[in-house]
Amino acid sequence: MIKAKNVVKVFPGYAGVVRAVDGVSTEVARGEVVVIIGPSGSGKSTFLRCINGLETFTEGHIIIDGVDLANKKTNINKVRAEVGMVFQQFNLFPHMTVLENLTLAQRRVRKRSKKEAEDKARMLLRKVGIHEKANEYPSRLSGGQQQRVAIARALAMDPKIMLFDEPTSALDPEMVGEVLDVMKQLAKEGMTMMVVTHEMGFAREVADRVIFMDEGKVVEVGTPEHFFTNPQEERAKLFLKQVL
Amino acid sequence: MNATDKTWPWKLLLAVILLGAAAGTWGAVQKIDYQWRWNRVPQYFMYLAEEAQKTPFDGTVTSVVANGRDLTVTLTSATAEKAVFTVTADSFKAKAGEALFAGDTVGFAANWRFGPLMVGLWTTLWISAVSSVFGLILGLVTGLARVSKNITIRGLALVYVECIRGTPLLVQIFIAYFFLGTVFNLSRNVCGVGALALFAGAYVAEIVRAGIQSISKGQAEAARSLGMTTFQTMWDIILPQALKRILPPLSGQFISLIKDSSLVSVIAITDLTKSGREIITSTFATFEVWIVVAAMYLLVTSLLSQLVYYIERRFAVSD
Numbered sequence: 009m010i011k012a013k014n015v016v017k018v019f020p021g022y023a024g025v026v027r028a029v030d031g032v033s034t035e036v037a038r039g040e041v042v043v044i045i046g047p048s049g050s051g052k053s054t055f056l057r058c059i060n061g062l063e064t065f066t067e068g069h070i071i072i073d074g075v076d077l078a079n080k081k082t083n084i085n086k087v088r089a090e091v092g093m094v095f096q097q098f099n100l101f102p103h104m105t106v107l108e109n110l111t112l113a114q115r116r117v118r119k120r121s122k123k124e125a126e127d128k129a130r131m132l133l134r135k136v137g138i139h140e141k142a143n144e145y146p147s148r149l150s151g152g153q154q155q156r157v158a159i160a161r162a163l164a165m166d167p168k169i170m171l172f173d174e175p176t177s178a179l180d181p182e183m184v185g186e187v188l189d190v191m192k193q194l195a196k197e198g199m200t201m202m203v204v205t206h207e208m209g210f211a212r213e214v215a216d217r218v219i220f221m222d223e224g225k226v227v228e229v230g231t232p233e234h235f236f237t238n239p240q241e242e243r244a245k246l247f248l249k250q251v252l
Numbered sequence: 253m254n255a256t257d258k259t260w261p262w263k264l265l266l267a268v269i270l271l272g273a274a275a276g277t278w279g280a281v282q283k284i285d286y287q288w289r290w291n292r293v294p295q296y297f298m299y300l301a302e303e304a305q306k307t308p309f310d311g312t313v314t315s316v317v318a319n320g321r322d323l324t325v326t327l328t329s330a331t332a333e334k335a336v337f338t339v340t341a342d343s344f345k346a347k348a349g350e351a352l353f354a355g356d357t358v359g360f361a362a363n364w365r366f367g368p369l370m371v372g373l374w375t376t377l378w379i380s381a382v383s384s385v386f387g388l389i390l391g392l393v394t395g396l397a398r399v400s401k402n403i404t405i406r407g408l409a410l411v412y413v414e415c416i417r418g419t420p421l422l423v424q425i426f427i428a429y430f431f432l433g434t435v436f437n438l439s440r441n442v443c444g445v446g447a448l449a450l451f452a453g454a455y456v457a458e459i460v461r462a463g464i465q466s467i468s469k470g471q472a473e474a475a476r477s478l479g480m481t482t483f484q485t486m487w488d489i490i491l492p493q494a495l496k497r498i499l500p501p502l503s504g505q506f507i508s509l510i511k512d513s514s515l516v517s518v519i520a521i522t523d524l525t526k527s528g529r530e531i532i533t534s535t536f537a538t539f540e541v542w543i544v545v546a547a548m549y550l551l552v553t554s555l556l557s558q559l560v561y562y563i564e565r566r567f568a569v570s571d
Contacts, residue, residue: 062473089479099474103492103570112488113478145570158474165478 009200010036010059010169015068017054017224028054029065030224036169039198043211043232046221047247052204055221056171059202060091073168089117092162096174098154100146106133106157107142110164118165125164132160136190152183156190163194170194172203208251212236220244281539289537293544296367296531302360305337312351316344325358337361372527373548379441379523380510383448387509390449391456396486398461409457416454422515424451429519444516452509459501463494496567503560507553514549524548 017029029051036042044052057063059070061077061084070077072087101109110129114120120128133139136156138149146154155175162170172191176184188210195201195214205211211218211232218235220228220243228235228244236252239245311329318324323344325337339359346352366374397409416424428447429440438446467490475485517526528545532538 060477062477085476085479085481088477091477093474093477095470095474097468097470099468099470101471101474101489101493103496113475113480116484116488117479147571161478 009038011071013069016066018066027224032226038200040216041195041201041214042217043215044204044219050221051224052221053173056173056204060088060093089165090168092167092170094158094162094172094175096177098158100154102146105143110161114164128164132163136160151179152186155187159190169200174204290540292535292537293540296369298364299367300362301365302362305339305358305361307352307356307358310353313346313348316348368527372524376513376524379445380513383445384506384509386449387452387456390453391460394457395460399464413454413457421451421512425515440519440521444521455505459498463498464490467493499564510553
């Protein structure tokens, strides 16, 4: 489904260039849940953002459903419509109601009718448990509710893959659970997911595979069981010692 | 400040200061030799125009009917053509049955007409309105160009903004009229409105650019990640939020534009300011006319800012 081959992302910095993503290769199969963990600045978010073209990468290939993002002729908007993204800062559209947040892209990109888009939106809001807030503006919602709306907004496009970029990092602790529950449910339903997170409990419970990144490189890959109980690399051991 | 603190002593102080300033001005005016003639001003808002009513053909007065303070006079020619005039009673010198020749004055009709102040105000309003619309469109396009990825477009916008902001509006109006107006054979109204629109556009562009850049990058990223195009993202997500944020500085710019429009009087457009100058040449009521002109500008700009406050409150629903 997703195939990354030797992806390199170079940022120009003050002291020469920064290789934020440095030769990452991985494959994600349909229905698989991959969790990427690592210390901050390890390039995990940048790599995730490369997958839906929010960052352009310097070298390598990312192939989604047979479409290569490195190819200049690729219509990135078409790819993005199939790849949902959930951000750390929610990024709901504050000038629109919850319902409008969910219907806008459906109507503009998927060209659905108003009724069709609203039915879909209400169904998804019910699924994430906040259908009673459909006509509220995002500023009236708690962080956890906003993030659930953001997930519903991405799902409204019927994406083939969902990317989560630290979806719980900006939340108050008591709201983390409600968002993780939605994500777990999605995983159970067979959604293909790539999740950058610091929630080790979630990684352990839901992930099919854990990728540990540091300094732009993939350091260790394995099943959660293997990774959390018996990591091979020193860097991974050190990281786990600090976070667990 | 404590919520229970009294505010009335401060309000009183404010009133005392304002009254003091007014009294001081009044006192100072008393010391100079100036004859106030406020009674000369109203006629320049509206006046009763006496217009001669002339018969187009030779004929006789066949009927004279009193109609309040006016007379309705009917003339009939030899070929039974009829013409009806309404004239004031004291201006009708002929009698019923009397013969009048083509071009004779039957009498005078009195009609209310707008005076130079109102005509000037109208000119100021339409010049401001038209140049605001063009300035807004120009500013929006230039503001978008300023944040464009294309270096050529960005460069063009930058040169335009810098040239306009770096030169005085008065000089721009002179260049528009005496140089561009001559070369391209443009009327003075086109030159005046054009110069104002170009001027406003440069400032609006910077306001729009600041507004767009003040919207967090996450908004554009969220829209793009849903598959929306650059244009859809700008139109549906960025601009509506930016517009709400830039409404106060934008309205300030348009209020400035109304005031700046007074400069077009230098190329002989009879706006409110030029009307004022013309009235002074015939009345010598310098103080009164300038005070009235200032009050009329103030009235227009206050109404505009009230309108903007109203719109701001309407926009605040999603806060």
